[in-house]
Amino acid sequence: MGEQRVTIRQITRRDFVKGTAAAGVGLTLLGQRGLPTSAHGGRALTQATAYNITFIQGVRGDEFYVTMECGIRAKAQELGVTIDVQGPEQFDATLQTPILNAVVQAKPAAILIAPNDTQAMIAPLQAAADAGIAVFCVDTTINSDLQIADISSDNVEGGRLAARSLAEAIGGKGKVFVVNVKPGISTTDQREQGFAEALQEFPDIEYLGQEYSNNDPIQAAAIASARIQSDPDLAGIFGTNLFSAQGAAAGIREQGKQGQIRVVGFDAGPTQVQDLRSEVVDILIAQHPGDIGTTALQMAVDYLNTKTEPDPNKITTGYTAITRENIEDPEVARYLYISDCSQYVTPEGTPVTGTPATGADATPTS
Numbered sequence: 001m002g003e004q005r006v007t008i009r010q011i012t013r014r015d016f017v018k019g020t021a022a023a024g025v026g027l028t029l030l031g032q033r034g035l036p037t038s039a040h041g042g043r044a045l046t047q048a049t050a051y052n053i054t055f056i057q058g059v060r061g062d063e064f065y066v067t068m069e070c071g072i073r074a075k076a077q078e079l080g081v082t083i084d085v086q087g088p089e090q091f092d093a094t095l096q097t098p099i100l101n102a103v104v105q106a107k108p109a110a111i112l113i114a115p116n117d118t119q120a121m122i123a124p125l126q127a128a129a130d131a132g133i134a135v136f137c138v139d140t141t142i143n144s145d146l147q148i149a150d151i152s153s154d155n156v157e158g159g160r161l162a163a164r165s166l167a168e169a170i171g172g173k174g175k176v177f178v179v180n181v182k183p184g185i186s187t188t189d190q191r192e193q194g195f196a197e198a199l200q201e202f203p204d205i206e207y208l209g210q211e212y213s214n215n216d217p218i219q220a221a222a223i224a225s226a227r228i229q230s231d232p233d234l235a236g237i238f239g240t241n242l243f244s245a246q247g248a249a250a251g252i253r254e255q256g257k258q259g260q261i262r263v264v265g266f267d268a269g270p271t272q273v274q275d276l277r278s279e280v281v282d283i284l285i286a287q288h289p290g291d292i293g294t295t296a297l298q299m300a301v302d303y304l305n306t307k308t309e310p311d312p313n314k315i316t317t318g319y320t321a322i323t324r325e326n327i328e329d330p331e332v333a334r335y336l337y338i339s340d341c342s343q344y345v346t347p348e349g350t351p352v353t354g355t356p357a358t359g360a361d362a363t364p365t366s
């Protein structure tokens with residue numbers, strides 16, 4: 001873990017302004033700030049009118065989506081847009097669909113949604129589009145092109161980054177294992193795909209495969225514990241999202257293996273940060289959910305104002321790899337997730353006022 005700070009960005013402000021196709025992912029060291037908050041260089045193309053826009057989270061109470069919500073609310077405050085936030089109690093398309101259907105009945109101008117499943121959410125989102133609502137996917141996506149744009153991390157690249165970080169942490173050899181969420185979630189499926197792919201660069205690492213925790217940290221802990229018992233020489237674990245990583249850390253603690261098994265966790269929620277500080281977890285790959293939110297809302301408002309489809313319409317935001325060595329650096333710490341919008345500060349330093357987050361509880365009910 002020689003690098004103190006690693007930030008990946010895929011689209012630069014110049015790329016947005018020029019409207020170029022997505023640039024290749026570059027690994028850049030130090031000095032990077034967050035992405036531009038606008039797909040058009042930081043300002044709406046024209047003045048926003050009083051739009052009602054709904055953000056449907058992937059799951060309530062997950063600090064990744066809370067931080068995204070805060071970014072959306074900050075941008076909404078700037079643009080004069082009214083935001084409604086909804087979300088299922090679990091990451092489950094059967095719970096997210098009725099929420100979406102009710103939102104469609106209320107007819108907002110646009111919906112920003114993290115779909116719970118790549119297939120199951122297509123038909124309900126098609127119904128939203130058919131009702132004249134502008135659909136934008138944030139974070140997760142669907143296997144369709146009905147949405148006007150996708151704004152997310154580059155999840156395959158994030159998985160590769162996790163593999164290379166874990167490989168370095170275990171000295172390039174040994175058994176590794178993945179605690180994943182559930183099949184059909186675009187983001188976490190892609191992270192595992194990138195992880196497995198990049199592991200091929202390391203002939204002395206044996207990949208034991210993945211198990212699904214259903215976004216439940218308790219299940220994730222049980223999976224990690226069982227794996228440590230069946231493979232006591234396990235060298236490393238990759239937890240593909242906040243709850244998988246949190247659970248993997250709990251499993252390691254249960255088995256008394258802290259410091260012996262290296263852990264790379266996706267995301268950077270408060271419990272994950274505690275696990276990093278207490279040396280159970282070694283690296284957190286923080287996404288930039290605030291940037292996903294602000295970029296998506298700006299794109300939605302630009303679209304509503306101009307009725308012009310964005311080009312490009314697949315926007316990827318960056319990552320910051322967080323370690324015990326760099327966590328105190330304010331340029332790194334600004335990417336830690338938050339559980340309350342009063343903690344959110346925009347890249348311009350503006351606090352978000354009067355906008356409580358919808359979910360302060362970090363653990364979804366399951």
Ligand code: T6T
Pocket residue numbers: 058062064065139140185187188240241242243266267287
């Ligand atoms: O990792 C994020 C998000 O990107 C993923 O789609 C689902 O899990 C999280 O919300 C973290 O819990």
